[in-house]
Amino acid sequence: MAVFTAEVFQNEFMADGATDVHAIVTVTSSGAGAAGASGAGVAEIVMIDSSGSMAGPNLDAAKYAAQVAVDQIADGTWFAIVSGSHVAARVFPYPNAALDMVQMEQGARAEAKRAIGRIAATGGTAMSTWLLLADRLFATVPQARQRHAILLTDGKNESEPRHALSDAVRRVTGHFQCDARGVGSRWEVEELREISTALLGGLELIADPNEIAADFRALVQRSMARGVADAELRVWVPQGGQTLFVRQVSPTVEDLTARRTEVNALTGAYPTGSWGDEQRDYHVAVRVASKPVGTEQLAARVQIAVDGQVLASGLVKARWSDDASLTARISPEVAHYTGQAELASAIQEGLAARAAGDEATATVKLGRAVQLAQETGNDEATSRLRRVVEIDDATEGTVRLKRDVARLDEMALDTASTKTTRVKR
Template identity: 30%
Template sequence: MSVNSTGSSATSEAGAVEVTLKVGQNKYLSAAPASTGPPGRAEMHAIIEVGVSDGGHASASGRREGTGAALAEVLIVDTSKSMLHPETKLHAAKDATVAAIRLLPDGTPFAVLSGRFDATVVHPGSGTEALAVADPRERESAEYAVRMLDADGGTALGPWLDLARRLLHGQDAPVKHVLLLTDGRNEHDDRTEKRLEKVLRACDGQFICDAWGIGDGWDAEVLLSVADQLHGHAAAVRDEAELPSAYEELMDRLLGTALPEVRIRLVPTQGTEIREVKQVVPSEQTLRPAGAEPETRGTEYVTRGWADEIRHYQVVLAADPAGRELGEDLQLAAVELQVPETGSPVRLPAPQPILVNWTDNPDDVSRPHPGVARHQLYQQSYEAVAEAYRAWLRGADGRARASAELARALSLADRLGDTRMRDELLRVADRDATPPHEVHVRDDLKHVDWQHLILSSSVTTPPEPGEAPGYAAAGPGDPGPAGDGVGELVQCPHCEWLGPAGSRFCGGECGRPLGEPA
């Protein structure tokens, strides 16, 4: 992969995008045989914090200095018959789409699709699968086409996304993005053939998709599955009038993209297995291994669409303590960040290690890293909301269970200090002001209230500053922040293995003393 970067010790260039990396973990694992999983293997959970800052150089025009158009955009409008009940949904969808079109900088490739049982291009509307190029005339023409939209038919997301994929194929804009809006469930896709699942697999890696719900008939799980597979976000508006401003905020974020992608490369040492990599802040998303160039070390995971922001990722590794020394820092994997060539300077951090220290002291392994523990609480909260919804669907028979699960979710929100989550839960639950603060599911709920809650419960927040992922959990001998000794790496001059500073022997293929000349 072509990379334009400097090391973390280099002087920052004016206008450079800076990428940061911290690794947080409790490095202590029990040397005793594992009670779960394959015999002899134990799991190490680490939190990787990745940050991107462009120094404020991304402009409102959607271009960074010295670059071309940042974006190729496809706007999908649900025009199924339900969008007319009430008509305010369709009017809001038109207003929002027009607002997005007006923000497209000149030179931006774009198209507008109408989605029903199938999808059609309403602009440029030439009958060919091509994109228009934004300029005053094209924006005006697209606005007219949007204003003329009517609604009929059903909802089938698979064909909509597949047409977007074909339109964006071959586009060279750094960010290829689809904005999908629907008011219904994916009821008219071919479920026996699992068409949506097949389309999502075909679209993975081709573009980012943000999936939005409007009205009261959309399905949160479908929006989340689209966003998870296509590296986007799932969201919804409670009031149709909120949609145009929400679209404007989204377009501003897209046009301020600092980096189209950042690749997380994990280089495990011999005998270490990568079990899972997923984003955990600002929402949970599964990361899948990406195809790497020949001769590339390790496994790469692609993250897309970076503005000025910080995201957290959880890495799960498995290793066998058999034959390993106790009380010694050993490397399980190296974490490296890579970016594509952008035409602008990018300052990348030095690689960081994920370590293990095998121990027979149970106190050392009893404290999970704060970031890992926090994500476990969020998982429990999401599961509690899902179970509460399933119980509510059973009517009076499930009311007590729904109340109990909402009480559990509220307790978790309090532990997390997540006031946003707590406020969303209190939209569907009443909590007594006096002890024992019993929780009761509300009487007047609709399905859409639960769909909003499910979406909201998928959003996560980072730990407080004192629990930052770059800090190891307290334990005997921990020096403190990652980077103060433990976080530094040395490279073997013989086989290019990367290992913890202070290592005396190579942990790679050659096993030679690190002091020997190359």
């Protein structure tokens, strides 16, 4: 049985008149077990782009990667393979099969790999059809509470109106998790980010098609290692209080605020998806009424719950003081992750401004990104930023835009913008 713990990091001292309380809550899961061990409780779908643009090395590599992924799916897991172009097709189980998804066993594994080998490139790209088909397939195995998909594409979603993809994402949100992968430089980061963010998955650029197989192998292994199908972060605030925002800040920045559902009048729940043995950090900000100096109050109770059962809890406190040496302290955890969240926004806004031809805004935003990466010790972000800007002074955030930037370098910076470094404790 999984064991969860919650640890709160904050400066609980508040200045006279202050109302906003910030805390970093570290949630750790251990003993989660393996998803595959629960057999019929797990379902996996691999979706690969089979549009005309994939013809050649990309499709060859994608088919091989899908076969590698099939080898990682644990026996007993419900699974299916989908090929996607301007329409979606179930490759395995075969179209004439009685079941939409089958449980993995030796014979099914061999037939699935054979079916993948027959996929041919043709048509355009309409990813809404891929997601909707996956949703219909998952719906046929209600006993599988843990549902995970992989989506791989090499192109833009150009065979349907833009709103069709957004509509589909909204329809399937909460039904399954999905990791999105883009191979090469012709796909749009924002399209795949919309999918991965809503479906609680990761987003990665795969520059070299030869790297798809290793990535797919790792994705399925990670999925099979997550023995908790779904957990939610619950935030209670006192009467009159307000939750300002809830963000996952490690290992990636994901704003969960808009995903809130009501548990009761004082408590909201935020989805976190499936868990293995791992650790994640969340930034919780709440607003409470100011109290007289010397007053102490519970500002929030943060809990992790599985199947409605609370497994761990942490307390966020507020203590009003007129001692500036106490109230002026900034929690290093809060400061670190506030900077990391701003870093992600600065990179994305800077790249968007650059694409729109607004060089002044791009320079300011990317300069601020360089400064934040320096302050928070995010060396990976600094390295990626150097491929887009010339850094004159990292501490001051003084940069110059490079004139000739490879699209792959821009995409690598964009897709990795939400990855964070853990705070040093």
